[in-house]
Amino acid sequence: MFRFTRILFALILLWATVFAAHxxxxxxxxxxxxxxxxxxxxxxxxFQKKSGIEVHVIAVGTxxxxxxxRDGDVDVVMVHAESAExxxxxxxxxxxxxxxxxxxxxxxxxxxxxxxIKGEKSVTDALAAINKQPxxxxxxxxxxxxxxKERSLWxxxxxxxxxxxxxxxxxxxxKVLQMASELDAYTLTDRGTWLAYKDKLDMALLNAGDVKxxxxxxxxxxxxxxxxxxxxxxxxxxxxxxxxxxxQQLIKDYRLHGEPLFIPLLLN
Amino acid sequence: xxxxxxxxYQAVYLLFTGDPALWxxxxxxxxxxxxxxxxxxxxxxLTAFALAYLRFPGRRLLVSIxxxxxSIPAVVVGLTLYILLSKAGPLGEWxxxxxxxxxxxxxxxxxxxxxVAMSHxxxxxxxxxxxxxxxxxxxxxLRAFLTLLxxxxxxxxxxxxxxxxxxxxxxxxxxxxxxxxxxxxxxxPTAIALETSKGSFAEGIALGLVLxxxxxxxxxxxxxxxxxxxxxx
Numbered sequence: 001m002f003r004f005t006r007i008l009f010a011l012i013l014l015w016a017t018v019f020a021a022h023x024x025x026x027x028x029x030x031x032x033x034x035x036x037x038x039x040x041x042x043x044x045x046x047f048q049k050k051s052g053i054e055v056h057v058i059a060v061g062t063x064x065x066x067x068x069x070r071d072g073d074v075d076v077v078m079v080h081a082e083s084a085e086x087x088x089x090x091x092x093x094x095x096x097x098x099x100x101x102x103x104x105x106x107x108x109x110x111x112x113x114x115x116x117i118k119g120e121k122s123v124t125d126a127l128a129a130i131n132k133q134p135x136x137x138x139x140x141x142x143x144x145x146x147x148x149k150e151r152s153l154w155x156x157x158x159x160x161x162x163x164x165x166x167x168x169x170x171x172x173x174x175k176v177l178q179m180a181s182e183l184d185a186y187t188l189t190d191r192g193t194w195l196a197y198k199d200k201l202d203m204a205l206l207n208a209g210d211v212k213x214x215x216x217x218x219x220x221x222x223x224x225x226x227x228x229x230x231x232x233x234x235x236x237x238x239x240x241x242x243x244x245x246x247x248q249q250l251i252k253d254y255r256l257h258g259e260p261l262f263i264p265l266l267l268n
Numbered sequence: 269x270x271x272x273x274x275x276x277y278q279a280v281y282l283l284f285t286g287d288p289a290l291w292x293x294x295x296x297x298x299x300x301x302x303x304x305x306x307x308x309x310x311x312x313x314l315t316a317f318a319l320a321y322l323r324f325p326g327r328r329l330l331v332s333i334x335x336x337x338x339s340i341p342a343v344v345v346g347l348t349l350y351i352l353l354s355k356a357g358p359l360g361e362w363x364x365x366x367x368x369x370x371x372x373x374x375x376x377x378x379x380x381x382x383x384v385a386m387s388h389x390x391x392x393x394x395x396x397x398x399x400x401x402x403x404x405x406x407x408x409x410l411r412a413f414l415t416l417l418x419x420x421x422x423x424x425x426x427x428x429x430x431x432x433x434x435x436x437x438x439x440x441x442x443x444x445x446x447x448x449x450x451x452x453x454x455x456x457p458t459a460i461a462l463e464t465s466k467g468s469f470a471e472g473i474a475l476g477l478v479l480x481x482x483x484x485x486x487x488x489x490x491x492x493x494x495x496x497x498x499x500x501x
Contacts, residue, residue, distance in 0.1 A: 060465060067467030141450055143466045168450035170462040171443070179447050182355050182365050202355065 025054040026234040029066075029074040031145060032172050034217070035059035037103075037192035037261060039254055046250060047241050053234045061172070062145040069093055069220070072227030076235040078219045080190075081145035085218045094220035096235075100242050101251050101262045102216040105149055106194055107207035108177070109186035117186075123210040124157035131159050136185035138176050141168030145215075150188045153212060177201055190215060195256045216265070279474030283481075294478060297455035300368055300446075301436045304375035309428060312383035317413065319384070320391035321399065331388060337381035345377045346441030353445070366447035371455070374441035379431035386430055390423025391416070421493075429490050437479060 034040065035057060044055045058065075058074060062081045069077040070093045077094065079085060088094045107117060107126055115133040117126035130137055139161070140147035154161045167185065169176050173193040180187040181201040194205065219239050224232035241247055248264040255261070282290050318324075319331055351357050353365040353373075364370045398419045402412035417424060439457035446453030448462060456479045463472040 061467070064465055064467035067469075142462055167447075170448040170450065170454060170458070172465075175447075179366060 024231060025056045026076065026231055026238060027056050027058065027074040028076045028078060028238070029058045029060060029064075029068040030078040031062050031065060031080065032059045032174075033146070033190050033193050034078060034080070036174065036196055038196075038256060039192075039251065039262060042250060042254055043242070043247060046247070047238060050241065050246075051234075051237055053237065055238065061142055062148075063143045066093075069222050072222060072230055074222065075231040076219065076221050076238060078217065079145060080215050080217045081148055082216060082218070084145075084148070085220060088220060093223055093226055095223045096239050097218055097220040098239060098243050098266070099216045099218045100248070100266055101264045102214055103191050103262050104208060105146065105188055105213040105215055106191050106205050107186060108180070108189055108194060108201075108203050109206050110184045111202065111204045113204070113206055115186065117207045120207055121210070123153055123207060123212050126207045127153060127157040127159060130186050131157075131161075134165065136165050136167055136180075136183050137161070138167045138169055138180040138183065138185045138187045140173065140176055141170045142172075144173075146173060146188065146190060149213075149215065153188070156212065177203070192256060192261050195259060195261065217262075275470040275473035276477060278470055279477040282474060283478060290475075290478070292451055293454055293456055293459050293475070294482065296368070296451075296453065297436060297457075297479075298482070300371050300442075300455060301375055301432060304372045304435055305379060305428065305432050307372070308376050308380045308383055308431065312380055312427075312431075313387055313417065313424070315384045316387035316391055317416070319388045320394075321396070331385075334381045334384045334388070338385055340378075340381075342374075342378055342438045342440035343444065346374055346444035349374050349377070349441070350444050365445065366449060366453060368446065368453055370445040371442050371453055374445045375435035375438065378438060378441060379435045382434055383427050383431045386427030387424055390420050390427060393423075394420045425490055425493060429487055432486070433483065436483065 030040070036059075040057055044057070048054055058068065060068070062079050062084065065074075065077050065079050066081075066084060066088050068074045069088065077088075082099075085094075085097060089097050107123065109115070109117070109130075114135055115126075115130045117129050120126040120129060139150055167179070167183070169179055171179070173189055174197055176187055177189055177193065177197045178201070179185070181203050186206075191208075198205070219242055221232060221235035221239055222230045224230050243266050245268060248267040251262050251264045252260075252267060315334075319327060319334075349370065350365065352359045353362065353370055354360055355365075364373070394416070399412055399416050402415045403409070407415065437457055439461050442448075442453070442455055443458045443461060446455070446458065448454050448458040454462070456475050460472045460475045460479075463469070463475065
């Protein structure tokens with residue numbers, strides 16, 4: 001019996017070592033909204049087939065994704081926060097940044113649209129209309145890419161959002177949509193998360209299309225000069241592939257709930 | 269990567285400069301959890317007393333149920349109440365979701381089984397003669413009950429401290445039911461979760477230290493009460 005246990009233990013140890021010896025995968029930090037869109041489930045297997053490189057995706061908020069890049073905890077970062085990305089590169093943490101696609105943000109709210117934002121052409125007018133009504137607006141409040149976009153839109157509309165109508169939730173996009181639905185409030189969301197959640201919500205898409213609502217995505221390799229042990233070679237390969245015509249076509253053809261979601265930026 | 273010592277320094281700095289944002293979060297944390305424990309304690313003590321001193325069918329089963337309830341994850345409690353309180357749920361009319369009251373309900377459900385299980389253990393092992401003597405000496409059942417609690421204050425205060433410890437540090441149900449709304453339902457644990465998701469680890473650690481220091485102060489105070497025995501009466 002003891003003999004058997006010992007052999008079993010040896011086998012388990014052996015098995016564990018075999019797994020540990022597996023080739024180092026490429027670690028990529030991205031935002032939860034990118035992962036929720038489902039696009040990576042299409043792109044990454046295609047990339048692995050082509051290059052043999054396995055990509056481990058860690059989905060967190062934009063701020064944390066960039067921090068993981070700064071700390072050298074990941075090899076490559078895929079986010080959508082233009083100014084934060086530029087800062088990341090300027091401060092010498094990232095190299096080889098490309099912008100490879102975009103989608104857009106949309107304003108969603110109660111189906112009855114009490115603020116009447118449906119007809120507004122510009123998003124700033126829509127926000128001003130919400131501000132005029134005694135109606136709630138749920139903000140991400142978590143310093144994410146979406147939150148930064150929302151703050152810049154309020155600033156563009158010359159409104160200082162504050163008060164009990166302005167709810168700073170400090171949670172992810174899916175949670176904020178649920179909260180807005182429960183509280184009969186408006187909110188700003190990326191189209192991908194909206195499409196993924198809309199069937200579960202008592203809400204409608206009310207305003208979209210303003211050029212200010214564009215949401216470009218960037219991918220950046222962590223600078224190997226800053227963190228020597230980073231897997232730069234594979235990161236570079238992934239970035240080159242994402243910019244390739246093959247990947248760009250995949251992005252263009254991607255559909256979520258039957259609707260196109262992303263527009264490639266590098267397709268010829 | 270910020271060092272722990274830098275985070276500690278920042279935490280102390282924020283505390284002593286009376287940073288209003290930080291103190292609001294601390295205030296919400298303690299106000300919600302204290303209310304939850306205040307509501308839960310009397311009911312839990314009565315339940316524990318019934319389980320320990322009365323004999324009725326299904327008693328042992330009830331004890332097992334309360335002991336099992338200790339291992340219910342906070343998110344499951346949060347999710348169950350969320351479904352009940354949601355607009356589409358049976359209690360949606362109350363419009364309680366994303367309020368402090370909803371958080372209190374969640375924390376109540378979390379600390380109640382712990383309070384019952386630990387108080388029951390304390391009362392079960394106590395000397396039955398305290399109860400019987402008090403009754404023989406002509407005390408009313410309520411008076412005898414209070415005497416019993418007084419006699420067992422060590423175990424009972426321990427139960428309350430443990431219950432409070434569970435809910436003050438709990439993030440799952442507070443996040444779901446409160447919604448982490450700034451200046452309203454953002455407490456220390458949900459704020460830590462938020463700071464972590466933002467990548468501001470120093471602020472997260474700072475809040476964690478605050479929680480530890482506050483818990484220490486509270487435990488010292490309760491320990492004093494335990495020693496002097498003036499907690500229940």
